[in-house]
Amino acid sequence: MRKLRMGMVGGGLGSFMGGVHRKAAALDGMIELVGGAFSSTEEKSKATGRSLYLNEDRCYGSFEEMILKEKQLPLGERIDFVTIVTPNHLHFEPAKMALENGFHVVCDKPMTLTVEQAKTIESLAKETGLLFALTHNYSGNAMVKQARQMIVNGDIGDIIKVQAHYLQGWMADELDEQASIKPWRADPTKSGIGGSLADIGTHADQLIRYITAMDITEIAADLGRIGEGRTLDNDGNLLFRMENGAKGSMTISQVAVGEENDLAIRVYGTKGSIKWEQENSTRLRVQFIGKPEQIYTPDGYGIYDNIREVSRVPKGHPEGYLEAFANIYKNFGTHLYTALENKTIEKPDYPTVHDGVKGVQFIYAAVESDKNNAAWTKPADF
């Protein structure tokens, strides 16, 4: 056996997401970064490679070069999969080319700028049978997985109500400073038609669908564009309805002063309820009719045995963002090992190309609903 070999697209010096993906991939000692097309020039790409102690020969000037050259290496030496950590508008082309050339893919979210692109990737993944993981990292949290399993098992009865919010405040600072640290996020040609919808709304959407194991069938969105000249949404309030008739609301913002990364979800069923907050991610608050509130913790008393195994450390030793992110890589890697042996596993537990399509549909439906004064709109229609 050997470590899985990863080639990165994006993640050059100064990139935040590149470091996150590298640390997440490295954590469990299962995946080895062997090279990448880290930047837009070969020189910059090799500089990043040197800082990572990589062989410069495997640091390329473009993803096209990386894919073509790696393809010529023998299996076991060449990269096993491509991980794409570029800005939103630079996901589609490398994902497409990687799949077309036989490489498995890990890709940051949202998967693509348009629904059409997303469906193209989805088709390619289906046709080729290659694995595709979308890094909706929050679904990697142990307590999120416990919540999902409780709901799937019917522990809290039929779902009747869902409430989610994802609130950040960093754009308020920028409004204040008349500046932007990440200019591509405000540019529709680079981030797509969704602003906060793409950046954080898709996380909330995926978290709702993951935890409830149900689809959102229609949404009504009232979006905000706070700040002079702002064209993309940076705030939004949404109603939604789920496939079983459950109703919900979602509020998102990146101009909510003081909020750091406040993703939270509450699911109410006919027998019980669960609450989870990303900033306090090691607590799952659970209630059943007639019983006091219970606080479930990773590896703690009362959680499912298979969820216990999600934790790398014993109860009371907090795992956080990187560990949840690493769980996406770990579950993808575990699946990939079986694929390399021409086996498979029944329900691999990581977000897939299917979530990628749904995410972009969510963005399109929300923007369309907002244009129509928050009229009910179906993501599946896009």
Place this chain on the structure above:
Amino acid sequence: MRKLRMGMVGGGLGSFMGGVHRKAAALDGMIELVGGAFSSTEEKSKATGRSLYLNEDRCYGSFEEMILKEKQLPLGERIDFVTIVTPNHLHFEPAKMALENGFHVVCDKPMTLTVEQAKTIESLAKETGLLFALTHNYSGNAMVKQARQMIVNGDIGDIIKVQAHYLQGWMADELDEQASIKPWRADPTKSGIGGSLADIGTHADQLIRYITAMDITEIAADLGRIGEGRTLDNDGNLLFRMENGAKGSMTISQVAVGEENDLAIRVYGTKGSIKWEQENSTRLRVQFIGKPEQIYTPDGYGIYDNIREVSRVPKGHPEGYLEAFANIYKNFGTHLYTALENKTIEKPDYPTVHDGVKGVQFIYAAVESDKNNAAWTKPADF
């Protein structure tokens, strides 16, 4: 000087709200309960009176009798005001008759079943100049008052976003038990067209308007009626827009398993934000751009001097539901003392008949919106 004299309508043995109003009125030693029409028969009413150590002569068989007989007593001996703690459908008649006969009024919420009734009471109060307090008790909380004052003073800038929820779970228990402890709440002829909207939604509506000092101009409501044969709403998700363009969402429920009395509000402005939760009512979480989160507490460091005076005990000594409720009575009583001296005070700090009208309009607008698939609807149109 003497204590203010209160006559109660409703609140017989076994009533919950009667005890709450009596304790709240008694807390500051300013108001004395001298009698009441506690129940539907004279006998029951006197039994309640005995349990409260009252003079049985002042315990009446009906509110009509109380109002007419008390009116014949000289000022200073007769009751100064009527407090109405009956179920929703029994607010209008005693409130109307009290005002028509020169008695000031304290009334539980929602003020009346219909907008028409509410406007009748509003007109009567205006014409007579009598005082009218509506017991939206949560606006009596010290930290709610601090939040309002900060917002009015512009401390957090222009309001851009408001999120509120009011979640209870006790009706889920009842669904489970196929029984109901408070049958009038499920009966439209007794509770009006709103179920949870009336019971808790009006509290959330008033809290939003009180804290932001702004009106809600339109709402889009998606209501739920969980449980077989349920005709009144017991769950709801709402979008709303405020007079300055701020947007918000509200979610309410009485079938949210495990929730006790989870009323909470977050207000985001261009410079800062505030968060308050009723179940943790002595903490106001405040954030300003560039500063760590700050936790304001009653009588604690950093709060406004006049807010400090709202507390009866020093910092760290929790006040709760009854104390906030008592603040409505205290502020009403303070106003009433000035009225008895033919003086007045500029902005008496308690919810009034005006809030009563707005509350019923909120219910009507939400029900109408829900009928129209959550179409935007203006409370002021009702």
Place this chain on the structure above:
Amino acid sequence: MRKLRMGMVGGGLGSFMGGVHRKAAALDGMIELVGGAFSSTEEKSKATGRSLYLNEDRCYGSFEEMILKEKQLPLGERIDFVTIVTPNHLHFEPAKMALENGFHVVCDKPMTLTVEQAKTIESLAKETGLLFALTHNYSGNAMVKQARQMIVNGDIGDIIKVQAHYLQGWMADELDEQASIKPWRADPTKSGIGGSLADIGTHADQLIRYITAMDITEIAADLGRIGEGRTLDNDGNLLFRMENGAKGSMTISQVAVGEENDLAIRVYGTKGSIKWEQENSTRLRVQFIGKPEQIYTPDGYGIYDNIREVSRVPKGHPEGYLEAFANIYKNFGTHLYTALENKTIEKPDYPTVHDGVKGVQFIYAAVESDKNNAAWTKPADF
């Protein structure tokens, strides 16, 4: 039946504790303040009486005058009990005289300055059979009572460990300001030999004994006297051992910057544990081996039925300091009603003269231990 009649010693205009006792006594409509010796002169006492809407004839210039004159009134008209809310050094004389003249007593803590005085009061109470309540208010909290009952019932097994702290910071402000709002607290002739020990340490001591239903048999105290020229303790760290061999630690301070009124206790048994914090008094955190943490709340799921009745309002509606304080008065009043009928109740649930003795012994033992470099010292030896 009639309300119980209370006469107050102390609590003149400007007094904080007077207001607390009056509100607590008034809350349940069972006790009526009819008069008092509120201040050191008749004039001031009557001024207080007027502000409280009292009959000035019942407002006296001294506690001696009050006791002697009230004694001449017929039972039912005269006061039923004396409540003593003066500074520490003014508890003994009025308590003694009240008991000697047939009046039941409610008294603030610590009961007296010296152990000798405390034992004198204890003897008098035993001899006369009169009721005596000491207002260790925190034992009035619903969740404290739930904790005690769980421990007494053996729910958490044998107690093996207790940790308590009581931390305030207001004296740090005063150090800073070179001033003191309550000068008698720093004067040994007026507050006794204990500073923070008397003020807050006795609360922690009583809370430990109340919740565990066990005595503290020996303590080792390392006290601090922070600030120039400070002679009385304002900080302390203590080890203690309990009658069953359980061990514990206690830390107290009034110079702990930022702490408001942070009284907290944790009790660990062989089967479970409980945690309670006064500033978050409506949550009792309970753990049993093999089960997730459970959060008990007043009137919430899972608590004992008789504890449910301690709450005046339904779950989720916070009660706090005044309500807990009022529970001392309510339970004393309930007992007093039976005493007036020459009946009694088996285990009246309020702190008594016995707690008063133990509290002063605790102070003496701690001061003695500290003098001997934190040597183990037995409160019962004093």
Place this chain on the structure above:
Amino acid sequence: MRKLRMGMVGGGLGSFMGGVHRKAAALDGMIELVGGAFSSTEEKSKATGRSLYLNEDRCYGSFEEMILKEKQLPLGERIDFVTIVTPNHLHFEPAKMALENGFHVVCDKPMTLTVEQAKTIESLAKETGLLFALTHNYSGNAMVKQARQMIVNGDIGDIIKVQAHYLQGWMADELDEQASIKPWRADPTKSGIGGSLADIGTHADQLIRYITAMDITEIAADLGRIGEGRTLDNDGNLLFRMENGAKGSMTISQVAVGEENDLAIRVYGTKGSIKWEQENSTRLRVQFIGKPEQIYTPDGYGIYDNIREVSRVPKGHPEGYLEAFANIYKNFGTHLYTALENKTIEKPDYPTVHDGVKGVQFIYAAVESDKNNAAWTKPADF
């Protein structure tokens, strides 16, 4: 440049701490595990190596073999440092031999079983100039570092009071089950004279010294040995005094039912105070006289710029146990890079051999104090 090369002693299949050290070392991509003496036989050691995708030639049957064989490899190929993750009684020999043969060392805590051994290691480290890191991981937390820096900078004034606790409950489960998952922990010949003192007390001791940047000068310890036949402490209450006269208390336990890993510290100064809890490790509660409580967060508003750099992810994205652990490795690795270039850095920020000596002295002093009925005892005397 190249990655630093690590050889592990201990950490075979089934070992918990081995995995922790490997993940922590891998996280930042700076350190490469190249081999180890993972188990007591060559066969088992190679099996572990295979599971980690290592070259079997570098997997040895004993630490002696590893050290001698690696020493023969050229610098750059041979391991740069040894990391020791064996049970307590197996730290001394490999640490000693590694230092004697020119290898830098990372070692789990407590450093050795006896003070004598600890001083031997300390002398060797001094003589050889080799680097030695002791993995007191909690001092790697960003908020712990913020607290230390605030205190060192005088932000909260002179320290007057410290309170710490470290509570776990897992041994209570074992008492219940009449079994032990880690038998060496209960065996004095393998864990030394301290039970919980060694396991968790040394963490609390080091955390206090790290955050306050002061020594503990004397302690008074009252230890508990809960459970039949228990010879080593599994519970303890301690008083302590610090070099500047500040006083404190510490309570530790491994039989505190329900506690997961509840390490917490509060430090009170003359101007402010700080509070930190390991289970909620991304919040540092800070108070200054006259200001509301402030909540500092990693990378959040108001923290020192150099502390901001401790975080690998932006504010609101929780880091936990492994990240803090990784900071020990990162700071050790950074120091080691400079050492490899014959440079050094002024104050490397990781626990050293000096902390190792102090930790064992703390254990010895506590056990001695307990033997003498909690008499004051000086760690430095051992």
